[in-house]
Amino acid sequence: MLRTHTCGELRLDHINQEVTLAGWVQRVRNKGGLIWVDLRDRYGLTQLIFEEESSEKELLEKAAILGREFVVQATGMVVERTSKNDKIPTGSIEIKVTALEVLNAAKVPPFIIEDETDGGDELRMKYRYLDLRRNVVREKLQLRHKMMQETRKYMDAQNFIEVETPVLIKSTPEGARDFVVPSRTNPGEFYALPQSPQTFKQLLMVSGFDRYFQIVKCFRDEDLRADRQPEFTQIDCEMAFVDQEDILSTFEGLTKHLFSTVKGVELEEVQRMTFADAMRLYGNDKPDLRFDMKFVELNPIAKGKGFGIFDDAELVVGICAKGAAEYTRKQLDALTDWVKRPQIGAKGMVYAKYNADGTIKSTVDKFYTAGDLRAWAEAFNAEPGDLMLILSGEANKVRKQLSELRLKMGEDLGLRDRNVFKPLWVMDFPLLEWDEETNRFHAMHHPFTSPKKVDIPLLDVNPGAVRANAYDLVINGVEIGGGSIRIHDRATQQLMFKHLGFSDEEAQKQFGFLMEAFEYGAPPHGGIAFGFDRLCAIFGGSDSIRDYIAFPKNNSGRDVMIDSPSSIADEQLTELSIQLAVKK
């Protein structure tokens, strides 16, 4: 090693030892005959000192020309500092340097490499290797490392086998777009990159692997919304001979294990809620349970009092913001404008303040008596000091709008604490959802999800009402994982493909191998996949996944650091038997 110690480990115990450190120059302070250098590596920061009286002249000259981010090796004696720095673990000592070697010089970096940086997003993406030098960024990837190791420890202890499934697979247009890979040796044919290892993990269950997991890259060629990446990582799992309850308890166990070992947080039991309740009470299939503020439906008491907007609405529904009665008129107007923005789309908002003096003041006093409003307050369980916010309209739309408003109020009132974690199982999802664009039903999760047995008769008469054995893990309003009990027999799988609009031929061409596998003794099975990038971001207290990925792509799917994608040589195209349909 080019060092005897790292820059993070020297303490008073080491005084009078000769040590050699290697690292990056973080800062140089030059007082003429006295030079201090802060030397940095992944493990910490140690102060080097060069003194005129004790050092040779050349050494001082060498130190004087050190620039930021130079890579150096320094040998010297550990001495006690006269003025200690209690902000860093090595702050009691410094190194009186007797030999210095510059291992590599550095140009002035394009942005400041400290926790607070002056670099903009694009610049930091282009020089990602420099951005990764900043402690705050590197620590996010160290968190990710820890999450991976602890995930595997738990899964291994639970008898899961880690199996690598193939990356070069077959294109199946159902779902999102595939990335494809032209085959040179099979001209005109293509591999596809997996959107998930779904069919392979099901085949492993058919193989009797019993419990499978993998932390695996998956790929989706989608138009990138903010905070989506074309390649992302999943914790992918499958179990045989289980029912839903077994999967929930196994992965509740994983979640608790990760919180306990990585964050030192002991979670309580994970709450559970049906999809129907989540939509009714929070207008959202991934409710943020860090705060209550449940929806209260007001149809019986708000309708029929002559207020036309409510009278015409399918649903009148509101939330009660605790202690927000003191919102000013200006704040309330701003809130009304906020819900009327096109992104939210409400036509307006009614509010009622439950004042400290017990009176209730609403924007619709014209239509409602004090007694009416008191009935509202009772419905909301409101107390003096609370603010009731009410939207109305078509049920599905108004729930979505109120969900946004609820989240905003939670944010404004400081109820969405990044250090509080409220995981939730959302269950009993619909099997199918109607797609306006293609004018047919799509699988809400994927075509391999099993319908609830009692609902199968509904498939022909009311497909939208069929519930699936499907569940999502939600933490703080973010969908972290989702899974289901799968179909494990050919007949049901064929029925499912039929309802999704596959011809028998299409189903056979794309998934014939899976349906055939089901005929050779497939056990009941189910599983789950966690979005690992997002799980890491939640643990790190971030909204964005990008910083939790070592080398992310930008919103156009480009890696601006290596400049990819890029053109390839004509010979490569020829070998692959493809041509460009565009001019280069």
Place this chain on the structure above:
Amino acid sequence: MLRTHTCGELRLDHINQEVTLAGWVQRVRNKGGLIWVDLRDRYGLTQLIFEEESSEKELLEKAAILGREFVVQATGMVVERTSKNDKIPTGSIEIKVTALEVLNAAKVPPFIIEDETDGGDELRMKYRYLDLRRNVVREKLQLRHKMMQETRKYMDAQNFIEVETPVLIKSTPEGARDFVVPSRTNPGEFYALPQSPQTFKQLLMVSGFDRYFQIVKCFRDEDLRADRQPEFTQIDCEMAFVDQEDILSTFEGLTKHLFSTVKGVELEEVQRMTFADAMRLYGNDKPDLRFDMKFVELNPIAKGKGFGIFDDAELVVGICAKGAAEYTRKQLDALTDWVKRPQIGAKGMVYAKYNADGTIKSTVDKFYTAGDLRAWAEAFNAEPGDLMLILSGEANKVRKQLSELRLKMGEDLGLRDRNVFKPLWVMDFPLLEWDEETNRFHAMHHPFTSPKKVDIPLLDVNPGAVRANAYDLVINGVEIGGGSIRIHDRATQQLMFKHLGFSDEEAQKQFGFLMEAFEYGAPPHGGIAFGFDRLCAIFGGSDSIRDYIAFPKNNSGRDVMIDSPSSIADEQLTELSIQLAVKK
């Protein structure tokens, strides 16, 4: 769970407990009023018993129609067997079944699902999910699982950070062919799949990650020789502030850890050998050290005695096969024919038997006296009973031929025991090797390998003589890993590209980001990558990697199970702005 216990865990202790098992029907023996069923899962085999006297009639009828590979759930009492089977851990008990449910029927499988199968290669590939049911196959993947977990445990304990590098990167035609991925959002441009994460792991060193590892899929679009796969897995590692010795000791540590924890084998210190010695003594840069049989060069004593073939040869070199003097004339003729096959390419072979009576009998007695032959025997350190085998010709060629012969003799004499492990570091590889086809030097490892400092002056005058700071880990004649100390400054990297025939522009276009990174404070660093599939095969005692991959491709790069690669829809091609250059 659909079971209370697995099929591998019940013992005499469980007698009189009611249990529920689930699994596959391995075998049914029907004696009329008495039916035995062997039920199998990943954990073992348990015998079920159905008796006329104690079971209801319907139960017996249900059991009677069970076929091989049916999936069933059985509930019953654990009872002691009258005739125990000490070949399986559950052999002391059986289950007196009181309830049976068929969870799934099974068609008769296309081959026998037992350790010995009647299925041919192609059939087992097509029904890989059934082949994986066989214990001997599944155990190979369980070994792989164990290897992965232990690798990570060791690396984590050594402070390595696991970082996932991107899969969608940039095509760099140097090296093998890339698989490429057309970008939909950047028409005419392509991503490439990584042949290795080489440049990214070097950037992580520039970022100060200090120690990186990853178990990662890599991709090479090569014409598949036997036992190559287009996608394969590497244990990929890199360390900063190290010299070669640090890397060798760290990964010797990993190797020992794996042998100890996975195989219970405590390795001795890993031997070391220079590339030059490996070629001189074994004719091979990956010598199998499970047996000695070193090359002995005979030029001084074999030439100049009138035997023209030796006189004209650049090198006369042989091996001594201990105790093989009793080979018959027929065996020796067969051996001579073997070395003369085109795959080996020797012109002929000279041998000399050191008989038990002390006489030496050779095929060239005409030219050599008894004294001459005794001098040969001395050079070989031969004893009575040994057989000396000698080839001659152009040095490089004859070494290669003799290496093949040495391996064959080792095999024939039973010296290549699969339960003996002899790891070896081969060091000081040449930096460059001459490529006859392109008529220029290529990087022997890759363009990022650093030359030995003392040899840099040779770059201009004798490039082939420049040694690299490169090393391979070889186990039992198989290359398991390879790595090097890297170049970490722009000037040397540019010099290297120049010697590899890159124009400045090409070098900049492909690797500009890396060379630029070297200007911002790159630490000295180096690393290694292990071929994980092959490492697993060595641990499992196999020559073939295919069984250690869950879903391998065949020799034409096809996945015959899912039938991939395959054609894709015209709309997909259009969206990707490409056209086929072949008719579909």
